[in-house]
Amino acid sequence: MRAFVITGPFQGEVLDVEPPVPGPGEVVVRVERAGVCGTDAEFFTGEMAYLHDGQARYPLRIGHEWCGVVAALGAGVSREWLGRRVTGDTMLGCQTCHRCLGGRQHLCADRFEIGIRHGRPGALAEYLPVPVFALHVLPDAVGPALGAMIEPGGNALRAVRAARLRAGDRLLILGPGTIGLLAAMFAAAEGAEVHLLGLSTAFARSLGFACHTEVPDLPFDAVIDASNAARLPALAVERVEPGGRVVYIGLAGEPSLVDTRVIALKDLRVTGVLSASGGLAGTIERYASGAVDPTPLIAATVGLDDVAGALTGTLTGTSAGERDPGQPPKIHIDPSAQTECSST
Numbered sequence: 001m002r003a004f005v006i007t008g009p010f011q012g013e014v015l016d017v018e019p020p021v022p023g024p025g026e027v028v029v030r031v032e033r034a035g036v037c038g039t040d041a042e043f044f045t046g047e048m049a050y051l052h053d054g055q056a057r058y059p060l061r062i063g064h065e066w067c068g069v070v071a072a073l074g075a076g077v078s079r080e081w082l083g084r085r086v087t088g089d090t091m092l093g094c095q096t097c098h099r100c101l102g103g104r105q106h107l108c109a110d111r112f113e114i115g116i117r118h119g120r121p122g123a124l125a126e127y128l129p130v131p132v133f134a135l136h137v138l139p140d141a142v143g144p145a146l147g148a149m150i151e152p153g154g155n156a157l158r159a160v161r162a163a164r165l166r167a168g169d170r171l172l173i174l175g176p177g178t179i180g181l182l183a184a185m186f187a188a189a190e191g192a193e194v195h196l197l198g199l200s201t202a203f204a205r206s207l208g209f210a211c212h213t214e215v216p217d218l219p220f221d222a223v224i225d226a227s228n229a230a231r232l233p234a235l236a237v238e239r240v241e242p243g244g245r246v247v248y249i250g251l252a253g254e255p256s257l258v259d260t261r262v263i264a265l266k267d268l269r270v271t272g273v274l275s276a277s278g279g280l281a282g283t284i285e286r287y288a289s290g291a292v293d294p295t296p297l298i299a300a301t302v303g304l305d306d307v308a309g310a311l312t313g314t315l316t317g318t319s320a321g322e323r324d325p326g327q328p329p330k331i332h333i334d335p336s337a338q339t340e341c342s343s344t
């Protein structure tokens with residue numbers, strides 16, 4: 001089968017690889033659609049932290065935002081799964097340790113992460129092996145484009161839940177990338193007054209959100225940092241209202257320092273978010289009902305042959321890991337497409 005393989009920094013190509021065979025408790029999914037994100041771009045450039053601490057190494061097969069159809073079953077998997085449209089959790093815990101049994105399998109020390117950690121192959125391929133415990137069934141209302149937006153949506157939904165919004169609360173989101181924009185959509189759907197902060201917010205503004213390049217002089221009940229700027233986590237605790245909530249989901253390339261005296265003196269609730277795991281089911285519900293529609297975030301859908309261009313930015317005329325702030329942030333891949341196509 002065809003798969004996009006990264007063999008080293010800035011070296012990636014579509015190769016013919018052995019198709020996966022489902023192991024016990026696994027299915028093989030025919031991938032309908034997969035998204036690429038900042039993590040994937042960092043794997044391509046070599047900046048991703050996991051490459052430097054041994055949690056990942058080249059050659060790598062990326063892709064953790066996906067949906068598809070169950071095409072083959074491993075031993076012990078019910079036949080009912082065959083033909084179902086699914087997406088799934090990126091995080092694959094061991095299912096037996098204290099964290100896994102306590103409902104925190106996404107933090108399992110021995111976890112694999114699809115397309116990210118310990119060599120587990122990703123979804124930028126025609127077929128993807130997935131353990132059945134990680135699967136979520138997609139209703140008909142969630143087509144391929146929405147299905148590949150469930151994983152980033154799950155991250156954003158968990159961030160919004162951690163912000164504990166009440167109707168009418170004012171929320172500041174730092175960073176108008178995919179996660180920031182999805183969080184804005186979920187929060188707006190819950191009745192919050194949403195403000196976005198970023199260096200360039202032309203696209204976010206086109207979606208109708210209040211956008212700023214400087215923090216406006218308003219009381220914010222909650223702040224979500226979805227940026228990669230090392231100075232913004234400190235700004236979040238400084239600018240949130242006393243008694244408010246601060247959520248950290250963005251990661252900077254260097255340590256981002258926060259004065260914990262501010263957290264104590266302002267009686268803040270501060271939460272970190274890793275992964276979409278607990279947010280997948282809620283995201284599927286919200287997309288299926290139409291409460292949130294992430295389709296405007298998708299700039300283009302292309303074939304596997306255009307993945308390198310998507311990751312380096314040549315498809316969008318920017319550099320690796322960056323994007324044109326006037327354009328939608330997300331590029332989708334249709335592994336069955338041989339050449340570039342434009343429909344989403």
Ligand SMILES: [Zn+2]
Pocket residue numbers: 036037038039040064065152
């Ligand atoms: Zn991602």
Ligand SMILES: [Zn+2]
Pocket residue numbers: 093094095096097098099100101105108109110111
């Ligand atoms: Zn475990």
